[in-house]
Amino acid sequence: MHLSHEEDDYNLSLSKFESMLKTNKVFFFDSEEFEEIILHYLDMGKASLAKKALKLALDQHPKSTGLKLVQIEMLIYDDKLEVAEKMLNELYAIEPHNEEIYIQKANIYSKRDQHDKAIEELQKALTFTDDFADVYNLLGMEYLFMDNLELAKYNFIKCLEVDMEDQSALYNVVYCFEFLDQPKEAIAYLKEYIEKNPYSEIAWHQQGRLSYGIKDYENALRSFDYATLIDEEFIGAFMEKGKSLEKLKRYEEAIEAFQRTIELEDPTSYALLRIGKCYEKLGNKAEAIHYYNKTVHEDPLLDKGWIAITDFYIRLKNYQKALYYVNKALAIDNENQLYWKRYANINRQMNFYEEAEFGYRKAVEFGDYQLDTWLFWVDIMQFLGEFDSAIQTLVQASEYFKNDYEIEYRLAGMYYMLLDNTKGKKHLLKALQINSNNRTLFQELFPVVWDRKIVQNVIIKHLKS
Template sequence: MEEEFEFNNSEEAQQSIKRYEEMIRNEDQYFFDSQAFEYIIDNYIEKNDPVKALQVIDFAVSQHPYAAVFLIKQAQLLLFTNQVNKALKALEKAEMLEPSDADIYVLRGNIYQSLEQHLLALENFKKALTLAETTDDILLQIAFVYQNMHDYENAIVYIKKSLEQNMENKDGLYELAFCYDILDKQEESIIFYKEYIDNDPYSFAAWYNLANSYHKLDRFEEAIDAYDYAILIKENFASAYYNKGNALVQLDRYNEAIEVYRQTFEYEPPNADTYCAIGECYEKLGEMDEARSYYKKSAKMDPKLADAWFGIGVTLNSEERYFESLHFYKKALELDNENADFWFAIADAYYKLGQIPESIQAYDKVLEYNPVDVEAWLDYSTLLYEQGRLWEASETISEAIKNNPDAVELYYRMVAYLIALGNSDEAIHYLEIALNADPDKHYILFDYLPQLKENHLILEVISRFIK
């Protein structure tokens, strides 16, 4: 916990500082009471001059050897200047003089926390709890230690205790949201935030975190309502507008999302992420010129935002400008080389340009980074099939099924390839698996190979499952 120094600008404080500086110039020794020394020390801290502040403390300790306050300030400054061992020694002396001063244990807890000695940090913070008059910040410090130990259950316990004492502590609410998120306990977090709001209905942070919890559970309508309450309480809450926009996107309400994203510009400068989000909305609406305009704004503002470059590529692809789209896909890939979506788009662009070897290499990358992308497996196998590489196409689908055993589309596709290979028995085996899983999707087979509508063996098997 960082000590907040409040510099006293009173006439008494100014006289003390003036007198101290006169003493230094004269290379003399004046006596100052402890209050005057505190004024002088805080003056140098205010001026961000820890070296001079430490010099004053040396004088203060020599004149007031039993005042623990100076040793505590000395420890704070030594810690600030990375003299950790000296800081700990100063605190040892302070503890001998004033063992009931909670600040000693809080500061020592912070030191041990910075050294990642978590158990010693906990020991000191918990000692401080027994001594301090107000403990909400200390409880939060204990929660941080537990977070660093990856013990999020205990962190939640202490954050809640802190919030019981100080419901205004927004940091506590956000840390609680983080812990619930890590533990994937969104339902539990919703219960907590609702109870919190019952006690403090005007807490914009509680409404915001409640909305985020709904959002993570795909309860987008409820999330939007909660974001609206947060915005009602804090009109300039840009993050709430942005997340509300994201929730609207999930509901395909793109025009509304654009308006909400734009509202963030009233309360904070436009940023690359928001421009990119607006671009994506226009893309979904099929307004590719507008989409490209916003993606370009995003990329110009943050050239390292891969999604912006990718978005430009998508808009060009939609206009069948495949060669141009490749250029932007590759720029995106330079920034995020393991993004399966980028590789998929590149594979498709190469395919449309007739550059089959390059397309195959890109599909290999897609499936390396995302082996559960069923569409990628299907498209890759189609490419191989069209090249007359029937056995490779069937092997590709076999590998796809290993990675996606519940994807019925793959089984129907395997039937088509096995029939093409003349392997009717195995084709029927896969067809029966597919029909058992989802008979209504048998049309997939005929969509891909219409000639199978004339295959009596296939039709006979299907008729056993379709009444």
């Protein structure tokens, strides 16, 4: 492919400048060449070379407004705001109609978190600029800083009306719609945008992502299909396409989409996991476990991989293997509540009650406050005869689940088991008030207590009242 004359000249200027630095010879560049060289080094993150170029540029063109504005931009970047502001005021006295002066003033105000003043300066820049898209984009960013998402969205849309290829503005428009919880409005906007710019793979991808978010998987798939047709190496679109196909239960096609991401880039643990899930849904257990193993090999820290293998064997009721894999997971991360809960559930299924109790205790310790975890833990303690510990645990659980009948029936039963009839009655009455229809739970958990006359009297009296 041949380079344009502008690209040829640009590359020649860079080569000439770097040659000058190596040989200490002084070559002449016009001010615009210097601006391009300086901005090139800034974009590359080579600040020291940019500063060298700026010094040489100002030596050769001390009165160039463009170079002074570049210098001001660098001063702002270095947080030398007062010096930059002074220079801007001097330039303003000479060129009051230069939009770049207002843009740099806005940058200073933005750096000082004075976003309302930054917006005032950018509004002034709009009256002088030919590059409306850039100013609208900057206005959108200032409104984002102020958390004014509606006005941010408005300005990013205005930016795209001028420059439809501005991808950052497109992403920001979608971000504003999402933050404002307007997914359908975002899809409608993208539909209009696509009618004007049908080959924007970004727009198709975003439309697909939003459709997926509202569970419109057919339209999501259609959007991802277009995105991947436009860009045959769009990994993110292939990944999302696979997810949509999976939701539509088109598992073989989903596998193809996920496999495509692996062809385009090194395999990701997420793609391998999804392929394993699809194979499991297809009933191909051998391929499913093959890909689950590849998932944890690729990323041993991905808990979803270990959970997939463990749950796979739990569903097969192969608790020995399930326990083997969850123990491997715990050897890598022994503070993972998801692992500990599975460890506890598996041991409970295998009638290893002490290990199960330990597992539930660790799950709660590391942040699993789901009601079923507390209840399984308490029921295991009851089975082991640890009534005092069970009561303490139930009291703790009641702080998270106030007025829960399952907790109250258990507290009642525990106190009656310990012959504390006063507290037993208190919690039994509370449980009956919350949910008397499920009182058979009390009978199932505490059949001996249920048959006591003192308990039956409390239940009968409550039901009659």
